[in-house]
Amino acid sequence: QVQLQESGPGLVKPSETLSLTCAVSGYSISSGYYWGWIRQPPGKGLEWIGSIHYSGNTYYNPSLKSRVTISVDTSKNQFSLKVNSVTAADTAVYYCARSRSMSHYDALHIWGQGTMVTVSS
Amino acid sequence: DIVMTQSPDSLAVSLGERATINCKSSQSVLYSSNNKNYVAWYQQKPGQPPKLLIYWTSTRESGVPDRFSGSGSGTDFTLTISSLQAEDVAVYYCQQYYSTFPTFGQGTKLEIK
Numbered sequence: 001q002v003q004l005q006e007s008g009p010g011l012v013k014p015s016e017t018l019s020l021t022c023a024v025s026g027y028s029i030s031s032g033y034y035w036g037w038i039r040q041p042p043g044k045g046l047e048w049i050g051s052i053h054y055s056g057n058t059y060y061n062p063s064l065k066s067r068v069t070i071s072v073d074t075s076k077n078q079f080s081l082k083v084n085s086v087t088a089a090d091t092a093v094y095y096c097a098r099s100r101s102m103s104h105y106d107a108l109h110i111w112g113q114g115t116m117v118t119v120s121s
Numbered sequence: 122d123i124v125m126t127q128s129p130d131s132l133a134v135s136l137g138e139r140a141t142i143n144c145k146s147s148q149s150v151l152y153s154s155n156n157k158n159y160v161a162w163y164q165q166k167p168g169q170p171p172k173l174l175i176y177w178t179s180t181r182e183s184g185v186p187d188r189f190s191g192s193g194s195g196t197d198f199t200l201t202i203s204s205l206q207a208e209d210v211a212v213y214y215c216q217q218y219y220s221t222f223p224t225f226g227q228g229t230k231l232e233i234k
Contacts, residue, residue: 046163046171046214046225059221062122095170105218107161109182111170 002026004096004112012090012119018083022096022112023076030054030074034099036108037070037081039092047092051104052079059104086119093117123147123217127226133234140202142229144215149195152219159219162191162200165228166211174213175200207233 008020022035029035036051050060052070060068064083072079083090093114100109124147134140150159158178163171173182175191178198188203202209210233215226 045228046216048223048225061222097170100173100176104221105159107173107176107216107218108163108171109173111172114170 002098002110004098004110006094006096006112006115008094008115008117010116010118012086012117013121014087014119015085018081018086018090018117018119020081020094020096020115020117021078022080023078024098025077027098028074029072029077029079032102034059034102034104034106035072035079036097036099038095038097038108039090040095040114041089041092049081049083049094051099053104057104088119091117091119122222123150123220123224125215125217125224125226127213127215127229129229130227131230131232133232134202134205135234136207137204138234140205140209140231142200142213142215142231144193144198144200144226146196146198146217150217150219151195158194158198159217160191160193160198161216161218162189163214163216164209164211165214171214202231205231205233 003025005023012018034051037049052058067084069082095114096112097108098110100106128143160178162175165171179191212228
């Protein structure tokens with residue numbers, strides 16, 4: 001059974017870098033699929049941040065692209081998210097998820113439980 | 122960006138009755154080469170991650186009750202719950218994955234009347 005688990009600091013100061021990791025169990029990232037990040041501000045809807053393939057191919061939300069980096073570490077079977085120069089608007093629950101098929105152009109099938117990140121001094 | 126607009130924002134339906142949620146995309150999400158509409162529906166209950174219900178507009182994910190159905194094509198899509206159960210109380214989101222930048226609708230909150 002494939003499981004995803006997000007981890008990282010729950011509190012980040014404004015202007016600093018938010019860093020999260022998604023650990024994958026039950027499946028090898030280097031076997032395929034796209035692995036993505038989605039966030040949800042408190043009481044609001046879902047915003048897709050970006051996704052990555054183990055080969056390094058990435059897709060990003062154009063509105064976040066200048067501040068976001070998604071990377072993969074196949075040796076640890078995990079992928080990561082970095083968001084630079086954060087503000088209060090980046091406060092959200094951050095989810096990692098896997099695509100339903102090997103294609104980027106597919107639904108998000110398996111989700112982590114999410115981790116709350118608050119941006120505050 | 123492809124904007125997904127759901128209606129209504131909230132909906133109250135009696136147990137056993139039909140619930141219908143609509144989703145409109147700002148441009149067609151029908152890919153002509155495979156005749157597939159790149160739309161999914163998710164259910165999110167409080168404190169939980171979204172759960173995939175339907176993909177390719179109308180294909181139910183494994184284990185999803187058959188009271189959930191999806192339909193539509195081009196720019197107009199619908200999620201229907203044929204007979205509302207108490208456990209269906211949730212927020213429902215549509216999503217397009219036609220473009221390199223997937224987008225979600227704003228969500229529809231479904232409650233019991």
